[in-house]
Amino acid sequence: MKTRATAIPYLLWMVIFILVPLLLVAYYAVTTPDGAFTIDYISQVGEYTPVLVRSVWLAFIATVLCLLIAYPLAFIISRKSGSGQRTMVMLVMLPMWMNFLLRTYAWMTILEKNGLINRFLAQFGIGPLEMINTQGAVVLGMVYNYLPFMILPLYSVMTKIPNALIEAAQDLGCNGVQVLIRVLLPLTLPGISTGIIQVFVPSVSTFIISRMLGGGGNLLIGDLIDLQFLGNAYNPNLGAAISLVLMVMILLCMSITNQFGDEEKGEMLK
Numbered sequence: 001m002k003t004r005a006t007a008i009p010y011l012l013w014m015v016i017f018i019l020v021p022l023l024l025v026a027y028y029a030v031t032t033p034d035g036a037f038t039i040d041y042i043s044q045v046g047e048y049t050p051v052l053v054r055s056v057w058l059a060f061i062a063t064v065l066c067l068l069i070a071y072p073l074a075f076i077i078s079r080k081s082g083s084g085q086r087t088m089v090m091l092v093m094l095p096m097w098m099n100f101l102l103r104t105y106a107w108m109t110i111l112e113k114n115g116l117i118n119r120f121l122a123q124f125g126i127g128p129l130e131m132i133n134t135q136g137a138v139v140l141g142m143v144y145n146y147l148p149f150m151i152l153p154l155y156s157v158m159t160k161i162p163n164a165l166i167e168a169a170q171d172l173g174c175n176g177v178q179v180l181i182r183v184l185l186p187l188t189l190p191g192i193s194t195g196i197i198q199v200f201v202p203s204v205s206t207f208i209i210s211r212m213l214g215g216g217g218n219l220l221i222g223d224l225i226d227l228q229f230l231g232n233a234y235n236p237n238l239g240a241a242i243s244l245v246l247m248v249m250i251l252l253c254m255s256i257t258n259q260f261g262d263e264e265k266g267e268m269l270k
Contacts, residue, residue: 028240041241048224048242055221058135059203062142066150066199067192069143074154079163089155092148104141104212111137111213133215141209146202150195157191193257201250221246
């Protein structure tokens with residue numbers, strides 16, 4: 001009984017700040033400004049399929065890059081001593097102490113035509129390179145800002161893997177690749193699944209990164225939603241419809257990822 005009572009504040013928080021906003025989004029997505037039911041706004045979302053595909057594609061690339069970078073880094077951190085782990089985790093988290101906009105703006109000064117990279121390359125007669133306002137710059141911003149969200153889940157799982165297990169696999173004849181595929185990957189699937197969700201979801205819905213690093217030619221679904229609520233093309237009903245479609249798509253991706261992780265964990269238990 002006491003356990004249920006302590007859960008009441010959390011349940012109220014979820015209802016007020018999660019359930020009610022979601023219901024409002026769904027309501028505005030299927031109604032006109034006069035309150036009449038319609039599915040016209042949802043049908044209009046199909047007109048922005050190229051923007052949606054671009055958003056998913058760039059978020060996918062950023063997620064894969066984060067996984068490729070974070071996996072070996074998280075393993076290195078997990079094999080350090082206690083003080084070494086704390087120091088390296090702090091270094092991973094250090095950029096997060098700075099405001100998100102400032103971190104992204106810093107990359108603008110680095111990548112722009114007269115930025116630090118082009119000024120350095122100019123010393124060797126190279127450039128200037130067009131790095132800002134490109135899809136590559138958007139992906140770079142995603143990877144930089146969301147990389148810690150991939151490292152930390154992997155690190156938390158890898159710290160629970162004893163060195164003796166890896167040494168035992170090596171003693172049984174496994175080389176480095178076999179240890180990775182047969183031992184580390186199966187045991188770290190929960191961390192991989194969590195990291196993918198934590199990176200892909202904010203990447204696919206971002207709008208600040210694409211606006212500051214991608215320019216007007218790399219519009220993402222987050223920018224499109226933002227324009228419907230705050231831009232000149234004010235249309236909150238269409239913005240709600242796009243948000244609803246994006247929400248359903250993200251939930252499907254999360255469901256598939258979780259299902260994949262559950263299946264792998266089931267195979268491990270057999």
